[in-house]
């Protein structure tokens with residue numbers, strides 16, 4: 252197999268940093284430099300010009316995502332120094348034909364991006380016949396959040412055409428290697444390189460993995476179950492990351508950690524009960540499975556519905572944690588056990604087990620709706636609820652928030668910059 256090409260997608264908003272990152276990625280083994288669509292929208296053709304000026308020995312791609320006026324967009328990118336212009340395969344055939352004519356005239360090549368194309372293999376054949384130079388099997392960033400994967404269609408596209416095929420969409424070293432094994436000649440990696448704390452090291456990891464895959468001619472990738480992926484992602488992010496991913500959604504109000512420094516991630520088993528009635532909360536321990544989270548809504552907070560013995564039972568059942576919008580007791584013992592417990596109030600007096608209430612019904616806890624099976628993430632900042640049907644998407648988006656923060660943190664810590672400088676705060680103030 253030929254040596255695969257590593258294309259780094261510079262999906263940033265700040266040109267200065269994009270230029271630096273490009274250099275760091277080249278040091279790690281990147282071949283081609285892509286001016287990502289967000290960078291082009293933020294900085295215009297200047298982004299392409301600057302990349303070309305700085306890195307003449309490397310191909311520069313302009314991810315124009317052209318859907319109309321193929322000739323004009325290719326001409327302006329080519330004149331700015333682009334070696335390859337990325338257009339959308341979804342475009343009308345005439346737009347693609349025009350783009351190719353302009354590319355031939357201005358001395359560049361065209362890559363057609365198959366993002367959102369309903370039948371990628373047949374469209375790939377059509378655009379190949381129109382004359383594009385490369386194809387890109389691409390799952391966009393928003394689509395990745397829903398769990399779409401370029402690997403699902405890559406092989407079909409590779410088998411349908413004879414031009415080089417690129418793959419893109421949330422690739423890390425392992426998945427990039429899998430793409431090479433499936434016949435991709437180019438792997439496009441964005442956030443897993445450009446948002447990482449050590450760009451050179453991350454690029455190097457991808458470089459080594461794809462080179463190994465090319466030498467061996469194949470690697471195996473096992474896709475984890477959705478729940479496994481959600482849990483792993485949420486374990487790596489914080490509640491502020493999740494809140495940001497949910498457009499600054501609020502945590503439960505007035506429910507705070509009684510044991511500090513503990514994190515809870517798991518699916519909710521919900522309980523609704525009356526003030527002091529601990530029957531349903533304790534019965535729910537037997538309903539919940541390993542890794543679940545009990546979320547208990549109590550109608551008042553004058554008597555405890557939870558204490559040390561219930562906590563010990565939870566530990567036996569490997570329950571991940573307990574959230575109570577109500578009162579608890581034996582807090583000193585629970586702290587000693589180190590079990591993650593969040594509650595509204597601490598009192599010494601318990602109530603009676605009367606058996607009112609229900610298990611696994613919708614509850615409103617700390618002002619937030621929780622349904623059975625919703626995902627809970629709780630840490631010292633508070634308790635966030637993620638509706639189950641959006642859990643994968645939010646976990647992925649929270650991971651993207653974390654990656655962006657890691658990058659900014661790196662620049663503050665290592666380069667002595669300030670937050671306002673790194674994010675170019677003044678530039679992004681709303682124009683009045």
Ligand SMILES: O=C([C@H](O)CO)[C@H](O)[C@H](O)COP(=O)(O)O
Pocket residue numbers: 260261262287288289314389390391392419420421422439440441442443
């Ligand atoms: O093309 C891209 C996306 O649509 C934003 O412009 C990305 O460059 C491409 O998806 C690669 O980035 P990652 O998915 O973050 O690896």
